[in-house]
Amino acid sequence: MVLMSISLDEVQHVAHLARLDLDEAELLAFQGELNALLGHFEDIADLDVSNTLPKPHAVALLNVFADDMAEDGLPRERAMGNAATTRAGLFLVPKIIED
Amino acid sequence: MSLTTLSAAELGRLLSRRDVAAREVAQAYLDAIQRKDPTLGAYLTVDPERTLAEADVAQSKIDAGDAGPLGGVPVAIKDNISTADQRTTCASKVLKGYIPPFDATVCTRLRDAGLVGLGKVNLDEFAMGTSCENSAFQLTHNPWDPDRSPGGSSGGSSAAVAGGIAPLALGSDTGGSIRMPASLCGVVGFKPTYGRVSRYGLVAFGSSLDQIGPFGRNVEDAALLAAAISGHDPRDSTSLARPPIATDALRSGRLHGIRLALPLELMSDAAEPGVLDSVRAACAKLEAEGATVEEVSTPSVRYGVTTYYLIAPSEASSNLARFDGIRYGSQVDGSGHVGTVAATRGKLFGHEVKARIMIGTYALSAGYYDAYYVRAQQVRALMAQEFETLFDRFDAVISPTSPVVAFRLGELSRDPLALKLLDTCTIPANMGGFPAISIPCGLSDGLPVGLQLMSPVMSDEKLLQLAWAAEQVLGSLDLPLG
Numbered sequence: 001m002v003l004m005s006i007s008l009d010e011v012q013h014v015a016h017l018a019r020l021d022l023d024e025a026e027l028l029a030f031q032g033e034l035n036a037l038l039g040h041f042e043d044i045a046d047l048d049v050s051n052t053l054p055k056p057h058a059v060a061l062l063n064v065f066a067d068d069m070a071e072d073g074l075p076r077e078r079a080m081g082n083a084a085t086t087r088a089g090l091f092l093v094p095k096i097i098e099d
Numbered sequence: 100m101s102l103t104t105l106s107a108a109e110l111g112r113l114l115s116r117r118d119v120a121a122r123e124v125a126q127a128y129l130d131a132i133q134r135k136d137p138t139l140g141a142y143l144t145v146d147p148e149r150t151l152a153e154a155d156v157a158q159s160k161i162d163a164g165d166a167g168p169l170g171g172v173p174v175a176i177k178d179n180i181s182t183a184d185q186r187t188t189c190a191s192k193v194l195k196g197y198i199p200p201f202d203a204t205v206c207t208r209l210r211d212a213g214l215v216g217l218g219k220v221n222l223d224e225f226a227m228g229t230s231c232e233n234s235a236f237q238l239t240h241n242p243w244d245p246d247r248s249p250g251g252s253s254g255g256s257s258a259a260v261a262g263g264i265a266p267l268a269l270g271s272d273t274g275g276s277i278r279m280p281a282s283l284c285g286v287v288g289f290k291p292t293y294g295r296v297s298r299y300g301l302v303a304f305g306s307s308l309d310q311i312g313p314f315g316r317n318v319e320d321a322a323l324l325a326a327a328i329s330g331h332d333p334r335d336s337t338s339l340a341r342p343p344i345a346t347d348a349l350r351s352g353r354l355h356g357i358r359l360a361l362p363l364e365l366m367s368d369a370a371e372p373g374v375l376d377s378v379r380a381a382c383a384k385l386e387a388e389g390a391t392v393e394e395v396s397t398p399s400v401r402y403g404v405t406t407y408y409l410i411a412p413s414e415a416s417s418n419l420a421r422f423d424g425i426r427y428g429s430q431v432d433g434s435g436h437v438g439t440v441a442a443t444r445g446k447l448f449g450h451e452v453k454a455r456i457m458i459g460t461y462a463l464s465a466g467y468y469d470a471y472y473v474r475a476q477q478v479r480a481l482m483a484q485e486f487e488t489l490f491d492r493f494d495a496v497i498s499p500t501s502p503v504v505a506f507r508l509g510e511l512s513r514d515p516l517a518l519k520l521l522d523t524c525t526i527p528a529n530m531g532g533f534p535a536i537s538i539p540c541g542l543s544d545g546l547p548v549g550l551q552l553m554s555p556v557m558s559d560e561k562l563l564q565l566a567w568a569a570e571q572v573l574g575s576l577d578l579p580l581g
Contacts, residue, residue, distance in 0.1 A: 006461070018416060018460040019423070020453055021433065021445030029450075030457050033515070037458060040516075041471065043405045044478050054476030055483060057307050057337070058293035058532030059556055064336045078200040082427035093425055096436045 006034050102127040104580045107172045107266040107320040114161055114171035121161065121171035125154035125215050128173050132217070132264045140239045141249075141259040143178050144186055145218035157213040166213030169323050174209060175265035177253050178219040179226050180311065181300035182206055185216075189302050190234035191224045193422045193447040195429050203300020204335065205269060205311050205328040212327040217265050220255025224449045225419065226276055226304045228252050229518045230511065233451045238508060241284060242579045243546055247505040250280030253314070257284035260314045263580030267324050268314040273305045274407050275500075275525025277312045278537035282500035282549025285539045285576040287321040288314050289563070292556050293532035294339035296325070297332030303418040305411035306337075308529040317575060318538060318567040322346045325559070344559050352564030354572065355389030359552075360493040362397040365524045370502035373543025378499045381540040381550050384572050385497075392497065395489060399482040403526040404519055406482065409462050409475035416459025419452070451515075483531035490555040495565055498524050500537035500549030524551055534559045536566045539576045547576055 006014075011031045015022045022030065073079075076089055085092040102110065102124050113119045129147050136142050150173070160166040176182060179189045181199035183206070188194045202210075209216065223233035231239045231254025239254045241247040242262030249258035253270030257280035260268050270277040272290040281288025290312045301311055313324035323346055330343035361382060366375055382392045424430030424443030433442030448456070462471035489496060501521055511518045528535035533553050540550035552569070554562040 010461075011457070014457055014461045014464065016441075017464060018456045019420075019437065019441045019444055020448070020456060021438075021441035022453070026445075026453070030454060033454055034457060034461060036516070037408060040405050041409065044402050044474060045470070047402070047474075047478060047481070049474060049477035049481065052477045052480050054473050055480035055530075056476055058529065059337075059339065061294075061337065061339070066333055074200055080426075081200060082197055084424060084430040091425055094433075094436045094439045098435075 005038060006031060103131045103263045103266070105266070106316055107169060108323060110172050110266060111169045111323070115166070115168070117161070121154040121158040121215060122151060124171060125150050125173055128217055128264065135262060135264050138240065138245060139242060139258050139262050139264065140237045141220050141255040141262065141264060142175070142218045143188060143190065143221050143236060143255070146185065149185065150215060150217055153210070153215045156210070157215050160213040167327055169267070169327055170213030171215065172266055173215045173217040174324065175217045175220045175256060175259045175268040176206065177222055177256050177268070177270045179222060179271060179302040180205060180269060181302070182216065182219065185219065187219065187302070188236070189225045190222050190236055191448065191452070192235045193424070193428050193443070197427050199300070201300065204297035204332045206300065208328050214327065220259055220268060222255055223252035224452050225302065225415070226252040226271055226273060227415070227451050227455055229279060229521050230508070231255065231280070232508060232512050233449055235449050240508070241505045243285065243505060246507055247546070248283065248508050250283035250501070250505065252276040254280050256314045257281050257286055257288065260284070260286045260316060261578050263578070266316070267320060269311060269328070270314055271301055271309055271311050272529065273308045273411055274529050275522045277314065278500050278525050278535060278549065278551060279521065281314055281537045283505040283547065285547030285578060286314055286316055287318055287536065287538050288312065289321045289325055289536045290528060290534060291325055291329060291344065291559050292339070292534045294337050295329045295341065295344060295559060297335040297338050299332055299334040305414040306418060307414060308411060316578060318563060318570045319349060321536070322349050322563045322567070325563070341557065344563070346563070348560065349564055349567050352568035354385055354568045357390040357495070357565060358493045359385065359390055359392045359495055359497040360395045360489050361392050361497050362400060363394055364397055364400045365498035369520065369523070370499055371504065371543065374499050374502060374504065374548050377541040377543055377548040378550060381573055382497065385569060388572050393493070397485050397489070399478070399485045400523060400527060402478050403482060403530065404523055406475045406478045406530070407522065407526045408458065408519060409471050410479060412455040412459035413462045413472050414459070416456045416463060419456055479530045482527055486527055486531050486533065487555070495552045495554040495562065498551050500524055500551040504543050504546035504548060528553050532556050534562050536562060538566050538570055538573070540573050542576070
């Protein structure tokens with residue numbers, strides 16, 4: 001299996017998905033770094049893992065339940081104390097829907 | 100007698116006998132920080148008033164007989180562990196000014212056991228790095244040689260403990276971030292079994308790999324701190340429903356009859372000859388006490404770094420999505436909502452953090468998920484199985500912790516791959532969730548070499564006993580505490 005190298009357009013697309021505003025120089029730098037790393041990922045591309053189940057956890061647990069009990073959470077003011085802007089007890093975000 | 104050169108266990112005994120007061124100990128360390136930290140750069144936040152107030156609370160616990168064996172002993176905390184009402188920056192500009200409204204579970208447990216917070220210590224930004232040079236705020240220097248790195252990512256923790264400005268420290272370990280800096284600074288660093296210490300309040304990096312653990316100047320100190328912070332926590336759904344790590348049988352550790360596996364792949368030419376010599380000499384000393392050391396082959400470790408650099412960035416790209424500048428942290432103005440979030444993240448995350456978010460986002464994106472992320476998880480399963488099979492025949496795996504001794508600051512920062520390869524020996528423990536510890540085993544060119552011992556899941560107590568027994572034979576280093 002041969003993995004593809006990544007184009008500048010793809011780097012730009014990934015940066016958009018990741019919500020990272022990158023300048024031209026950074027995009028080029030990450031293109032280089034990603035391609036170098038993708039080259040190393042070829043190491044595992046040819047390994048036979050057809051009979052191996054993926055291991056998503058270090059130590060797998062099943063069905064972790066908590067007692068259904070009400071507990072006091074953080075008071076709203078304290079939970080929101082680090083927000084850039086709030087109004088009427090709500091986080092204020094920049095406009096999402098254009099006029 | 101200088102309070103700052105005593106071990107944590109000795110300090111704890113003096114405090115419990117009330118030969119010394121918690122405030123005196125805290126003040127001695129605050130003075131040491133003021134004197135030495137301008138050269139070491141270990142601390143990001145020190146708040147003497149807060150520390151002294153915590154010392155007073157600890158003293159009341161000692162007086163009332165409610166404190167544990169470390170009651171009144173100070174501890175430095177890695178700055179990716181949330182401390183209520185004390186800034187927690189992850190050494191990132193994106194969290195500059197962030198004040199957590201809650202304590203991490205480990206901090207609650209420290210307080211319950213009567214320990215005293217000394218301050219928050221430096222790390223690679225969001226714990227991503229191997230040299231502590233990725234901190235957005237400052238460099239931390241190795242107490243053995245200030246021109247050298249203390250290792251990373253928990254470089255502030257290792258430098259503080261080795262440099263005599265904290266008797267104990269907490270760090271976090273995703274691919275070796277406790278053990279590697281412990282090795283480079285000549286102290287003990289322990290990554291418990293995944294799930295034995297709560298991750299609640301640890302700012303998440305790679306959630307399936309992250310584990311909080313202790314630094315100490317000897318095995319007993321590290322074990323006592325592990326005991327204080329471990330145990331089930333309902334606030335972390337990956338926390339194991341097991342009792343805290345027990346230390347009562349620590350000193351019953353024996354080497355006679357212990358079977359150790361030495362993976363040839365971790366003793367390769369990629370390691371410095373001085374490190375290999377030191378580890379071989381340590382093996383010979385352990386064998387002289389009745390342990391057996393058998394060379395084995397673990398071919399999967401060749402794939403460890405590659406696998407790690409798919410899984411950890413994938414998890415990080417998801418975990419770090421929360422830093423949007425809206426709910427906490429700094430914000431940079433941009434056009435509209437997406438523009439503001441992208442500007443905040445683009446301007447305030449450092450290069451290495453952005454690189455890992457990019458790798459992870461790419462690996463998880465449509466069309467690549469199976470080829471990269473799922474395949475990496477399959478290779479992770481192979482690696483874990485390979486070591487689990489070894490544990491059928493061996494009590495523990497022995498190896499170098501780091502293939503190199505402390506390197507010069509700036510020496511590797513332009514070679515990201517070389518830095519990443521330093522994690523080769525430590526990554527398997529994170530992949531399998533195994534407990535692993537680094538203890539000093541000698542010097543090479545005047546710099547500490549770390550010996551790693553790794554054992555099966557949930558064998559933390561046995562591993563600590565083994566490390567304690569090994570320490571009695573290998574001796575300890577003369578740390579630059581003064």
